[in-house]
Amino acid sequence: MVPEIINYITLALTVFYGSVIVYLIRGWYLLNTSIPKNTPHTTVSVLIAARNEEKNIGLTIQDILNQKFPAHLLEVIVVDDHSTDNTAEIIRSFSNQGVRLIQLNEKEPLNSYKKKAISEAINYASGELIVATDADCRMQPMWLNSMVSMYEQEDLLFISGPVMYHNEKNLFERLQTLEFLYLIGLGAAAIGNRKASTCNGANLAYKKDVFVELGGFKGIDELASGDDELFLHKVAGRYPNRVGFCKNQDAIVYTEAKESLSSFLSQRKRWASKSTKYKNKPIVIFGVCIWLFNVFLVISVVSALFNPSVWRVVYYCLSFKLFMELVFLLPISRFAKRSTYLIFLPFLSLLHIIYLIFIGIAGNSGKYLWKGRMVR
Helix, strand or coil: CHHHHHHHHHHHHHHHHHHHHHHHHHHHHHCCCCCCCCCCCCCEEEEEEECCCCCCHHHHHHHHHCCCCCHHHEEEEEEECCCCCCHHHHHHCCHHHCEEEEECCCCCCCCCHHHHHHHHHHHHCCCCEEEEEECCCEECCCHHHHHHHHHHHHCCCEEECCEEECCCCCHHHHHHHHHHHHHHHHHHHHHHCCCCCCCCCCCEEEEHHHHHHCCCCCCCCCCCCCCCHHHHHHHHHHCCCCEEECCCHHHCEEECCCCCHHHHHHHHHHHHHHHHHCCCHHHHHHHHHHHHHHHHHHHHHHHHHHCHHHHHHHHHHHHHHHHHHHHHHHHHHHHCCCHHHHHHHHHHHHHHHHHHHHHHHHCCCCCEEECCEEEC
16 A cells, blocks of 8 residues: 555656646746847946955956956956955956955854855946856856846846856766756746746846845845845846846856865755745745655655565656656757767766755755855
């Protein structure tokens, strides 16, 4: 009787997972890809929060200064978050090119230094549109033009941009790329369906006025992470039809995968920790159901060890899961020019089951290390 119950629950959750993937595929194809790049007229403030990024920050700033974007419409503000290396000195070396350095100097310990850094930068920003990225990112010359063109032509208040890994050196980093494509695709597709759920702080744009109107990070500032997703939820909650995803290859921001398993898990734990502050109940229910789907796949495998008749259900569910993920990732991997990485999908699809179960628990409990600080 128990194996039958497990079978029914697993099959039901598999059907649910398949319907979610179909919904996401729909959202991805609903995204607009035909926005022409016009001569921009919007003033833009590019903001970067940096902590101990001496190896990367110079390249990131240079990429921003090399943008094919009118210089008189652009300002660059970089906030040094108590760096103990040469980050501040490198930022200061660009001052003659208009790059502004702000250094945090608060005495009281905070849990969210990044939100503090971004808020401080926005206080000084003069641009109509805030564009946020990270200190270890690389951009193509038409990045800003792509984001601003979408802002100007679609009357949006918040734009999520694509972020991809590059310079992958080994199998571990290629697997991360494939997994990250799933996350980026999920966030993009949800926006395409007008149900914004996730985004990435390495490539965001939002109107300064809406940041002020919604009180910035007030109400979400006690959590170290969440300057991206939790603020997205604020905007989408008030203006659900004025959130967009820039589905343009010129708009891609590139960063690198984590070199070690411990740093990867720490990052994903930080990302998952934001879900504790989600106020959108359907998103929470969706996340819980996906987590339960993976839990019951494991339970089914264990059950099959004692009851061989269950193996057929396990085989069908795993095969269906892999097929739906392949269909979903095909167009996204083409967009990212990483289609060859799909050869790793069967292995990743199985590994992802254990990973999601672990991160669902770890990300909603305890503390984690971020930029050399232990935060919650």
